[in-house]
Amino acid sequence: MFQQAASVDEFRQNVETIEARIEAARLRSPHGQLVRLLPVSKTVPEERLRLAVQAGCHRLGENKVQEAHRKWQAMADLDVEWVVIGHLQTNKAKLVAEFASEFQALDSLRVAEALDRRLQALGRGLDVLVQVNTSGEESKFGLAPHEVEAFLAEMGAFGALRVRGLMTLAAFTDDTQRVRDCFVTLRTLRDRLRQSAPTGVVLDELSMGMSGDFEMAVEEGATVVRVGQAIFGARALPDSHYWPS
Numbered sequence: 001m002f003q004q005a006a007s008v009d010e011f012r013q014n015v016e017t018i019e020a021r022i023e024a025a026r027l028r029s030p031h032g033q034l035v036r037l038l039p040v041s042k043t044v045p046e047e048r049l050r051l052a053v054q055a056g057c058h059r060l061g062e063n064k065v066q067e068a069h070r071k072w073q074a075m076a077d078l079d080v081e082w083v084v085i086g087h088l089q090t091n092k093a094k095l096v097a098e099f100a101s102e103f104q105a106l107d108s109l110r111v112a113e114a115l116d117r118r119l120q121a122l123g124r125g126l127d128v129l130v131q132v133n134t135s136g137e138e139s140k141f142g143l144a145p146h147e148v149e150a151f152l153a154e155m156g157a158f159g160a161l162r163v164r165g166l167m168t169l170a171a172f173t174d175d176t177q178r179v180r181d182c183f184v185t186l187r188t189l190r191d192r193l194r195q196s197a198p199t200g201v202v203l204d205e206l207s208m209g210m211s212g213d214f215e216m217a218v219e220e221g222a223t224v225v226r227v228g229q230a231i232f233g234a235r236a237l238p239d240s241h242y243w244p245s
């Protein structure tokens with residue numbers, strides 16, 4: 001279904017195609033938002049990533065911290081910002097603090113505390129999105145929607161974390177209405193909490209939508225879409241390697 005891009009031109013073409021589809025969806029959206037495309041480069045080896053960077057991808061999303069950290073080291077000669085979009089265990093907070101420019105999967109105070117401590121030691125700050133489980137699937141990481149308000153109230157304790165918004169993974173299903181409901185849940189939660197957000201917490205960003213559903217996410221207000229396979233080609237590793245099942 002998704003072709004492997006094998007040259008700078010092919011990457012450029014894929015990115016242009018996705019951006020045109022994002023823009024068309026944005027024009028259909030009543031939310032008037034700007035939308036950023038975050039290319040997701042997990043499993044893609046360094047040689048091919050270098051082509052994507054040449055094609056203009058200067059922010060890359062990675063699900064697994066060690067894989068991302070390895071690529072960051074190997075590609076330190078390039079102008080790339082790394083965004084960690086997958087669940088983090090506290091014992092890997094040190095790695096994220098070292099190299100990430102954004103972390104989109106914050107879902108526990110323990111991880112917030114561990115990240116903040118490491119970041120303070122390095123004198124760095126980090127943009128973060130709070131991950132919300134909008135599908136109700138037990139296998140999904142993220143806070144339940146009703147937990148988010150109390151969670152945000154605790155963020156003032158973590159001076160190195162700049163909360164910028166919310167992130168979700170929609171239900172994995174062919175039922176498009178269920179997928180859309182996940183996006184609507186995230187947007188309405190954001191709109192409600194925005195009014196009363198604590199000082200320092202900004203809820204501008206909604207990171208939602210992937211290769212199969214990013215247009216729907218944009219129609220429902222996404223400001224960041226995380227697209228892997230539609231840019232880089234089908235992945236060899238099954239999704240269960242990256243997501244609990």
Ligand SMILES: *Cc1c(COP(=O)(O)O)cnc(C)c1O
Nearest residue numbers: 040063085210211226227228229
């Ligand atoms: C892999 C991944 C994506 C992108 O999925 P594609 O199907 O490749 O577009 C988005 N978000 C997260 C959290 C991911 O791990």
